[in-house]
Amino acid sequence: xxxxxxxxxxxxxxxxxxxxxxxxxxxxxxxxxxxxxxxxxxxxxxxxxxxxxxxxxxxxxxxxxxxxxxxxxxxxxxxxxxxxxxxxxxxxxxxxxxxxxxxxxxxxxxxxxxxxxxxxxxxxxxxxxxxxxxxxxxxxxxxxxxxxxxxxxxxxxxxxxxxxxxxxxxxxxxxxxxxxxxxxxxxxxxxxxxxxxxxxxxxxxxxxxxxxxxxxxxxxxxxxxxxxxxxxxxxxxxxxxxxxxxxxxxxxxxxxxxxxxxxxxxxxxxxxxxxxxxxxxxxx
Numbered sequence: 001x002x003x004x005x006x007x008x009x010x011x012x013x014x015x016x017x018x019x020x021x022x023x024x025x026x027x028x029x030x031x032x033x034x035x036x037x038x039x040x041x042x043x044x045x046x047x048x049x050x051x052x053x054x055x056x057x058x059x060x061x062x063x064x065x066x067x068x069x070x071x072x073x074x075x076x077x078x079x080x081x082x083x084x085x086x087x088x089x090x091x092x093x094x095x096x097x098x099x100x101x102x103x104x105x106x107x108x109x110x111x112x113x114x115x116x117x118x119x120x121x122x123x124x125x126x127x128x129x130x131x132x133x134x135x136x137x138x139x140x141x142x143x144x145x146x147x148x149x150x151x152x153x154x155x156x157x158x159x160x161x162x163x164x165x166x167x168x169x170x171x172x173x174x175x176x177x178x179x180x181x182x183x184x185x186x187x188x189x190x191x192x193x194x195x196x197x198x199x200x201x202x203x204x205x206x207x208x209x210x211x212x213x214x215x216x217x218x219x220x221x222x223x224x225x226x227x228x229x230x231x232x233x234x235x236x237x238x239x240x241x242x243x244x245x246x247x248x249x250x251x252x253x254x255x256x257x258x259x260x261x262x263x264x265x266x267x268x269x270x271x272x273x274x275x276x277x278x279x280x281x282x283x284x
Contacts, residue, residue, distance in 0.1 A: 006063050036208070037201040038192065049211070217234075
């Protein structure tokens, strides 16, 4: 266990006419080394959960416990959060200065700082010699997103929190970012991703938690959760296309396996189902 939240409650503007319960007794764990996806409609509490884990908002009581690799007294140094559209937060004159901002605030010596900045840029697929001297304003959207992530990675966090990391990126930028996330996780970084794009989590996340109006409706292995079209529709989400297609066929009487996410596996399941479905009809 890396992080464990038990009965986590967050109330905005409590005691006023605008009081809003963002989280209502949420219990959810983050396991070391996993990629956890958080899905749900806008306002369901996903981003609030990330901010609570990062220590950025006040919670009702000490309801979040951290594993030994995270220091609760120094969450800013051990938990890294990348907000939506993080490229808007780039402000230094050069990429290398921007990525090194966090370590400088932590008081690292120059040798450690330079090494960490170089490694962070390399981890997100940007050559420090090429991109380091450039101004962030000259970069593409995908490159800016990767620089923003590098700025968090340079502080060597044990946990990386990403809020809608692919928002605003084109298909090429999304693919690049997915490769970065997979690579970071393969190296041992635990990642939590908030997203409305359920297709993004297929083949990426090991588990998915479904948020609904401040609560967690369900949590489990990715294939199990994203294959439940009725559950996802009930919280205002659309399941991945493969799961939706299989559910539609089953609804028309085709004896097909449902809930599959892998495209080749889905194609094979449909082929087998239609053979079984059409065979008896030919013999009539």
